[in-house]
Amino acid sequence: MKQIFKNAFRGAALAGSIVGLGAAQLMAQDDARFSLELNNAAQTDAGGCRLTYVATNQSDLGLNQTAYQVGVFDAGGVVRRILVLEFGALTAGKTRIVLFDLADQPCTDISRIIVNTVAECTLADGQASDFCLTGLATSSRTDIQFGL
Structure with missing residues (x-):
C-alpha cells in the first residue's frame, strides 16, 4: 500500500x-513577441488615409528586415487592396513608428486590415525566420479593426 x-x-x-x-x-x-499596433488613421489633404503603426520588437532577437502583406477591406467588407507594409530593421527591444499613405482610400471607407502573410522576416544574422508571424501580436487604437 x-x-x-x-x-x-x-x-x-x-x-x-x-x-x-x-x-x-x-x-x-x-x-518573445513582436507587436504591431495600428495607432492612428488620419485623412490626408489628398483624400487618402495615413496609417500610423507602432512596431515593437519585445524579444531578444534582432530583426534585419520585417514586412507584412496585408489586405485592406472597405466599409462593405470587400477587399480593396493587398499591399506590403515594410517595417524595416528592429533591434531587440526596439520600437519604431512607421507611416503608410493609402492614396484615394478615405479612412472612413476602411473597416479592417488583416495580416495576410509575412512578406519578409530576416534575423540580424541574415537568416529567414518564422518569428514575425509566430511571435506576432496585433492591436488597434482606431475604429479600423487590425489583426490576423
Whole structure:
C-alpha cells in the first residue's frame, strides 16, 4: 500500500514538474513577441488615409528586415487592396513608428486590415525566420479593426 502511495506521489510530482516546465516555456514565448499596433488613421489633404503603426520588437532577437502583406477591406467588407507594409530593421527591444499613405482610400471607407502573410522576416544574422508571424501580436487604437 505504501509503495502504491509513493508511486502515485512521484507521478503527481513528475506531472507537476512537467506542467511547471510547460508554463515556463509559455511564459518565455509570451516574452518573445513582436507587436504591431495600428495607432492612428488620419485623412490626408489628398483624400487618402495615413496609417500610423507602432512596431515593437519585445524579444531578444534582432530583426534585419520585417514586412507584412496585408489586405485592406472597405466599409462593405470587400477587399480593396493587398499591399506590403515594410517595417524595416528592429533591434531587440526596439520600437519604431512607421507611416503608410493609402492614396484615394478615405479612412472612413476602411473597416479592417488583416495580416495576410509575412512578406519578409530576416534575423540580424541574415537568416529567414518564422518569428514575425509566430511571435506576432496585433492591436488597434482606431475604429479600423487590425489583426490576423
